[in-house]
Amino acid sequence: MIKRSSGSTNLAARTGICLDPFMRFACLCLALLCSFSASAASTASAATPEDDISLACPVLRHGYGPFDYRSAANSQRQLVEGAHFFPDVENLKRNAIHPNRGYIVIPGSEIDYTLRAFPNHPRALLALSRLSLRDKTDQPQGTKAPVVCYFLNAIRFRPDDGLVHVIYGTHLLRSGKTQLALEELQKGEALSEENASVHYNLGLAYFELKRYPESLASAQRAYALGFPLPGLRDKLKKVGAWKDGPPPPLAKASAPSAAASTPAGETGIADGAAGQSATQANSAATP
Template sequence: MKLLPYLLAGTVLLTSTGAQALNYCGELKNHYGPLDYRKRGQVNLEIVEGAHFTPEVEAGIKGNTSYLGGDLDYTLRAIPNHARALATLAMVSLRDKQVKVPATKWPVECYFNRAIRFAPDDAAVRATYGSYLLSLGKTNEAVNMFTTAVELQPEDPTINYNAGLAYLRKKDYDKARLHAKKAYELGFPLPGLKNKLVAAGKWDEPAR
């Protein structure tokens, strides 16, 4: 699903992680946190998730303590690199065709900007952002994001699979096949990427 063109135009500025985006997307300092999602067990993430990132929030159904956007905003201000919350925010934005989900403080791309500023070495954030950019039709930006994600976590099957999808969208079949084979070697279970490459005549064995 793609956002309407006039909505897309409003997101161009936010792909930058420089000073301009910093001013627009706010400081990372928060009254609680910011906490690193990767340090679960070392820091208390549950106090945030238990109130603001319930299963219904994650599914994009409704908020728990306030509006859906309010709970996602609280979660991502407290835990900027919460990849699952970022994925939910992106999903709601695409579903409702809004670059700024109601009751959030910033447009969606700001939350990715903040996550990258907070944890530039977090491959899950880069990959989630890459998927969002791909859904917006921003193929080159998505490929760049997945390239970094793979560099940070080269043995992750899901990241390789989604990187392959991005390269396939770009019609860079060699790299799409490379990441597909890596993903399947690492045990990724879904055949979709392989089947698309077979259909394009860019695979060297039959699809199952």
Template sequence: MKVIPGIAILVISLIAPDLHATSSAYCGELINVHDYIGGDKQLLGTVEQHHFTSNIESLRHGNTGTLGGDLSYTLMLFPNHHRALAAFSKLSLRDKTLKPAGAKYSVGCFFDRAIRFKPNDAVVRMVYGDYLLKAGQTDKATEELGIAIDLEPENPTINYNLGLLYLKQKNYEQAKTYAKKAYELGFPLPGLKNQLKQAGKWDE
């Protein structure tokens, strides 16, 4: 993603304070919540039918109100809903605000809630790391993606995202290591490999 310097500074300045304002008092207790992976599938289906439609996930428009409101509703019931967390992150970055219109909590709070609910959910850590990287918080992104890979070392998407992070840092050896692992595990997109080739850092 090509970042315009002025916009990057704005996004970072909005996000940085929020990373430290995460606690149960600030972000709410986890009451009447359900696991996205192993929870109530019927309830999940109902919630997604009304509050996480394809238009919401692609950030075109809300279904029962604002995009922030529908995503917030989904995440209040299913804190570790991976796709809703990813969509909320994109909405926050797109709209350059920590708390999109209609949302109950900020983006930092929703990740705080997800991690408190399921601290060993590797995909939550990966999505958080991806968000932090795009927000310019590279050190924190490295920490979260490091936790993710420790939890699921054979996850191709986590390996790929770590490769992208190290490529951004121009740590080509690490980027190549994780890229090769991702492709060995079947990751389908060639973007990371192509970027390493362009940098003259890829060998078959």
């Protein structure tokens, strides 16, 4: 048993110095606790709303994958899409019967499976966004997490996929979060300077914001890169904002272009409904 000296205790009280072993141990614990609390407070103050959401998201595990949708083999895509992301799911059809297995399909459940296998599957992300907005819920039936968690999971999985940022930005825009939407859209543009699909979807988003000059510039870039669908051009024509001509030069992006970016025109997915012909380059965009 340690006997504490009253003289030492009085000196410690007068000077703030811990002299005997027991008091030194107590002071050390207190100092460590204060240090940890200060560190936690500093981290919390630097955290973004996105960080807070991410902390609340469950881990979306899968026994098959995860695979990068951009570089996955056709056999990998067909295996998942044929069983889980067929047209009735992409079109969010209610009470559809599975074509091979005979059960009543819950679109959210099939989309969840698809996104756990391919976190950055662009059409599946868009379908999930549309399902959330249609059903007016942040977590549609059959999903294992709020919609935003699937987007954050895709971004963490492949940070260089600019199309994911554009789809997420479009979702935020339609959810009324305009400033966050613009930040995501601009990230997508910076990552995908030569991706026609990104510019097309960015143009659609700017059109929804009635920012017609930016929408026109994105549309001209998309069509110059070979995007096949006329929908954005037609929208701009209806409001008198379309102009023929080459696109304006793109400001030099601070973020590097993605080495594994989707080939130009491969996937245009805004305002999507499935079933477009092969000549439209697997696009799910409505004209």
